[in-house]
Amino acid sequence: MLLILFSWCYILFTTLNLGFTYGKIAKLKCYDFVVLVFLGLFSTTILASIWAIFGRINVEFHLFLVLLNGILYFKYKLELQILYHDFFKEIKAISKQLKIFLFLIFVLILMQCASPSFFIDNENYYVQTIKWLNEYGFVKGLANLHFFLGQTSGWHIAQSAFNFSFLYPSFNDLNGFCLLLLNLFAVLKLNTFQENKNKVALIIGILPLANLLFFQFISVPSPDLAVYILSFVLIYYFLEYFQSITAPIFNLIVVLALFIVYIKITAMPILLLPIVILLFNFRELVSKITISYILGTLVLGLFIVKNLILTGYPFFPSLYLKEYITIDYAVPFEMYTFYFNKAKLYDFVVTETEYYNLDSLQIISKCLFHSRMDSVFNSGIVILFFAVPVFLWCYYNKKPYWMVYLTMTVQLLFLLLSSPQYRFILHYVLFFGFLLFSYFIKKVKIIIPLFFLSSIPIVLLLFFPIKNKILSYQYNSISLKNGIVPSKNSNLKTNFYPVKMGNLTYFSPDRKTYFWTTGNGNLPCLNTKQLLYLKDKLGYIPQQRTSNLADGFYSMPFKNGSN
Template sequence: MLSVILIWLYVIVTTYLIGYGFINIMLAFSKRGRATQKGSEKAYRFHSHTGYIMSGVLISTVYAQIWSIFDKVELNCHIFLMFFACIFGVVYRDKMSEELRMLLRIIRSYKSRILYLVVFFLMAYGTSNGIMHYDSDLYHAQAIRWIEEYGVVKGLGNLHVRLAYNSAAFPLSALFSMKFLQLDRSYHVMAGFFALVLAWECVELKSIIRRGNIIISDFARLAAIYYLFGIFDEMVAPASDYFVATLVFYIVIKWLDLYVRREHSYVPYIFLTFLSVYATTIKLVAAPLMLVASIPIYRLLNNRTKHKLQVFYASILGALTIAVPFFVRNVIISGWLIYPATVIDLFNVPWKIPKGVAEYDALEIKTFGRGFSDVPNHAHMSFPEWFPKWFSELSSFNKMVIILDILAILIYVLLSVHYILIDSKERTVGDKKITEKIFDINMRSMLRTGDFFAIGGTMITCFLFWMASAPLIRYGIVFALLTAVVILGRVVILLINKFDKRKKEVFFKSFTAIVLLWLAFKGVNLVAEAEKRFNPDYLLKQQDYGVYEVKPYEVNGVTFYYPSEGDRVGYEPFPSSPENLSGKLQFIGGNPKDGFVKIK
């Protein structure tokens, strides 16, 4: 736990400084992007300290990916990272000090500061030990170690196809594994760090008591808290599922907060677009979330000016900067732009994973996600054939969530039809005719409706994309939860607004009491489960990857390892593969750094 805390403090300082610099550069370039209030113009101010951290994490990830293309991610990588962090710290020291003092005034109460610290130490403990994800010992650990030892390697997917499942989470994990310190293990703290940032964002739920009313982002925060309780004993593993789910929750919560504030500036939406592109590079299941880009695109191109066009093109360049290193790593590792998708076939490199292998791998992922293991017999089942079995094997809670999703989609469709047929028609107010449009965001009266349809439609698209690809519940529970809470939460708030003052007060008190009881119940269960696996050793050091018995084999005179039983090897036996590949694999050059090709 202590090791996790020390690494997190280093991560917080470096990412905050880098993120602060990035956001301020972005604001300086977008200085004409104004938040308009009552006809006057007011320069947009960035409101989120966790936003600075997540911006820094994004930049650090892109940086680590680019570095890995040319060299291994180790000490030299950190030296340059700290150099840039220090530069930003010096340049923005006065402004940053002012904002940090403002932050302390905001959380000036002793109880608030204690709450944030309790969350910090609680998440650090959860990250220090727990259940190591099966896939982490199967290939996550090895993927991270390859980045630590060599950077990106040509045809690495030929050694193990799972190593071709490139994720931006792995270079980030390698960056902050502290392997370069030559300690007794490679630390894996960044999945827990993403959970920490989300947990800090969820602490804002306490404002519900001060506000005296419920806002739609409260429902998203409750869903996120439920998810965090669920992964508390698993976030010790560097699984990309946890990275992307916590990041998606964070993005949607921030989006809903903008919705509540009726934010008119395009600047924060550009930031969320960058984060959604980042989420996609972690796991492709998040790709539909990039629909958030429709908001800044509309605002920049509607009544466009020369400056707005400059911001638009700069935003495209920023998104490409985030995405391109991910795609380059894909091609180097597998020969495919997006492995295992073979629709886009642009490269004919010697180390390319055979098309048939990639296609079978894609079918296996989809089949497994639907709850089957026999690919030849179940890969091409229709929806009515696979859905009943898939649904029957869900837990009771997850069944309820899917049912709520179906209900939410129906309500969304009905509201859309109602709006198109009735609300969007011209209506007369005095001598003026007003045409209400869903995305006429310049009309303050319609901003709330437009944002609801935008975010609701995005969540439904994410949910349907997950269901159509590989609907394993751990891949897409975030979309299932958010689709329900965003759409049904909106309906609940509309119903509450129809209550009289007394009924509103009764509902609010009842809701608050239920939430507090639920949090207490989940908290007691969490402590009880943590007590069962308590190990005092983990108060100092983080739990290591799993250890497995392995056997050696050779490729071009270099010793590799494979498991004596099963298919997992963990981190330490390196390099390794799930099976003996003697006579099936060879180096492109004279050593592993040169890459791998299959022997035909």
């Protein structure tokens, strides 16, 4: 816990410096402490993405960050000190009960981040994705080694920038840092509601009631949580300033939207919010948002370059424009089709026979209600989807609320056509769920006790974690030693063995592990189960392009008798 706290102090100092500087350059006129930190995370992610094109995100990158930090801090020292002063003044102004809650949630977040993680995607590819970034940067054809590595997210790039792997191997806690920021943002908005009865501030102010849900993501670098957190901040600014939009606020909303999409491409419908603002205020904004044009071009360029390097597909996971680009290390089309067909069957919870024989409504129905837990969430989403328009019409019949609902509808349609998992729409569900909640419960005296009550299950789960039946985990709860040092960033119980296939020598977990699992094995790491299955099924094996791992991988057609 103590080491995580030290790392967060550095991250806070760095991101505030970068966020404030970006705000100055873009003339955002933003003085919200939490939002500036998020802008700094975005700036760091962009810098790290550019860096990863040319080399590893390691000690060299941090030396650059330290130098940049020093220059920026001394350049804007007085203004930054005023920001810190005003922030602590805001904290001081909130009620004693809310201060106690903030301290409690701060400790619980630290404890959760220091405890062992139980998250399947962390063992499948999060750990390995960040490890490759730390040791090599973007590697050509990396998706040929493990297809999931082609999904390298902007959030994994951000985590790799603050992983400090050259100092200590177990930092994996950027999500915890951001959840703490969200709680700060929410509590300060709740305090604002007490002063001016702002409805939007109340909706955002009760977000800590969802901490139990968010806590499941914070001991791993899951992009989903980052999308939720940034979406709440974006929606707040969209609703609060829709009627009085200015170029600086619009540019701020664009930054948040671009960051969200760079983190997770499935969140692309969020771009509708800045587009709607631009359409309604075209004449006033079109000549004043040059920074948004530049930033959009930069993010799109980095997205394309990242995908080309990792997969050979410029708009991965889409095949768009692939026919115009020929790269020798591109993932073979057969492998691409296989992975996405398997993923689609998994997402829709159907067999291959069912997928081709059932109609669309039957497939969606089977997907929505295939298990008790998922059925509860999915049924809630369906009910909310039909209830919200009625509620908006009666009580919140204003254009910006309908625009957010339209964005949720587009997101839902997008998911039904591609990957119907409720976690991809959860930020909208929570927002509208809390909008309904806030209409009936407006008294802060009731909300604060609910904050404390909602924290009780978090404490219980810290000491009695829910076990995952798929992976071979070490089932340890938080221990006393985690008060100083965090748990390992992988909780997989296995041994790794060197295996040679052609010119590739890789490290594989033992045979009892899950098919996709790689854990925290040495690079290059691949599950032999996966390699043999794809060799037999598709006739391809991954190979190194040269004897140097930094030169990447390609998929070689495999013939019987080869070795």
